[in-house]
Amino acid sequence: MKNWWKMFLVVGLVAGVLAACSGNSGSGGDESSGDEGGEPSGEITVWGWNVAAESMELAVDGFKEQYPDVEVKVEDIGRLDVYEKLTVGLASGGNGLPDVVMVESDRLANYYDQFPDAITNLSELGYDDHKDKFGEYKKSVTQNADGEFFAAPWDVGPTGVFYRTDIFEEAGVNPEDIKTWDDYIEAGKTIKEKTGTQMVPIDIAKDDALYRMMLNQQGAYYYDEEGNIDVTSEESKKAFEVIQQLENEELVLNNDGWNGVVSATVNGEVATVPFGVWYSGTIKDQAPDQDGQWGVFQLPAFEEGGNRAANLGGSDLVIPSSTDNQGAAYAFVEYFTTEVDPQMKALKEKGIFPSLSSTYEEEFFTQESEYFSNQQIYKLFSEEVADIPVANYTADYARAFDTMSDTQASILLDGTKIEDALQNAAEKLKSETGREVTE
């Protein structure tokens, strides 16, 4: 009998520990909420990552001045982790999801196509009133085929070429003379010759960011507006011709992953880095001692006088339909994305560039940035936003991204002919997605 007691004790202990663990119960969720008509109240949970989550946190005080009865809880979760949790939650019918979640613009279509009923239609809640506050590009990614908002536009990533002023000076190259990609390649050759520094970092096997910027700049993308595979287009060929030429002139520094690009930037191994506006924050954070040694110019055009605006990155806010506090969730989304104050705070303190066009009239945009050689960098980026061409990311964005990164590697590293490589990529995408290839 003695042994039975011991066993009982062990089981009891284990049960006790488990019971103690359960003291802390679920977030948000079961709070009852403001009904339609009444003022929103209750608690909402918001998911975001990194500086984006922090900037939503900054908005909470201002929001509470307008809606004192709503409690906002912002959860800072890793970027890919948000997607992991969001996918599991949506797949299991909305269990455990927050009331508001941020999603990158190029991933939005993927979720909306897979789970159209699980995402709240914002137009039905009155978001159409804010239609005119955003540029065409941003509207095209947040609206469905019927022109209804399923996400609220937040930040946008106008692109630019960040360059080292001291290296350019040493080589005697004037950045203002770089108007086309041909000029860019010529400048690269001069810089390489005079200083030994390479022109541009590319993570050849894993990221086709430069190619995507070039596509978007020319008004093309992986897929055309009907969703057909468009990687064999003239624009696509031109983009790879430039990239191949850069590689042939030995101006490309092949990097391994994000950390490799940051490392090359900090160490002055490259003279320029073409990226989205958000990279300005990275440079400032990781190379604080290179104060005054950086500047920005817009992407070179493909022909003299051509478009120099493109987008890379950016994200938007989505309200899962499973929320039991739609009123409060919408109030927060509307406040955060359409009022100048929270958007300016996000820009000033966290470097997140708003797509809300009314913010561009703020004085802040004309300020000179000391770090970037007293250039008005925000003005440069904001003037670009209206010219960003529309891009159709589609639900198969991730597949195309992988395929085109591989294609980039086969062109640059294996020396495959551009036309053959693009043809192969189109065939591969066709069999993977079942989409048609444009002629």
Next chain:
Amino acid sequence: MKNVSPLKKTLLYFFLFVGVIVSVFPFYWMFVGATNPSGEIFKVPPNFFPGTHGWENFKNLNENVGIIRVLGNSLLITLTFTALAAIICTAAGYAFAKFQFKGRNQIFFMLLVAIMIPYHVTLIPLFEIFSNVGWLNTFQAVILPQAAYPFAIFLMRQNMQAIPDSLLEAARVDGAGEFHIFFRIVLPVMRPALAAVGIFLFMFQWNNFIWPLVVLQSQDMYTLPVALSSLVGMSRIDYGQVMMGTTLSTLPIMIFFLLLQKQFISGILGGSVKE
């Protein structure tokens, strides 16, 4: 080793030295990163010396993700899990190895099949079960699903087969009850195997990522891998904080291993000598 020539000895020590450098350097580099400001580890020429920024990194990290609380969560979850799973898996392994019952081999076969199911397949059904029970965002939701860990049961069963039946029969003849036999005879004999399985279970739960990520929802409930992962955002990464976090998450494993090292190694040796 008495008559080894000096040349051989020098060579031996040389290779051992290189081996030590190669395996220890990543840890040292992590420590250097943890005590320097972000961006410092990318400098060329690299800075090989620990800096003075460690406390700063720790403070920021604690402000950011509440690292002390998170460390506590991870320890509580992992230790509870290890103890619970060790008992369950040992008992199950014992039953599979030493008891005759109907369907034993069939059940064991199903267990082997269970080892082969990829984790992601069970993710969504499991998530639905726990959300229906109302256990999302609780520690037991992290601990329970893998408490009967198929591979650990398999491992224990294989080890248990080495116990001679005559030993158990002798105990039965002497009037010992089944629980007495299990706790007093089987467990002590199995100590090395138990230590090996214990380390395995500890490592599994300590590094467990996807499931806690999905099931834990508020920051004060996070485990270390989940909290560390939240540090890596889009473009702005504070490498000092990340390195400090990884340093803190590696330490307990080192301690746990050092404590059980003797057991662990004798567990490996135990298999090499057959009576």
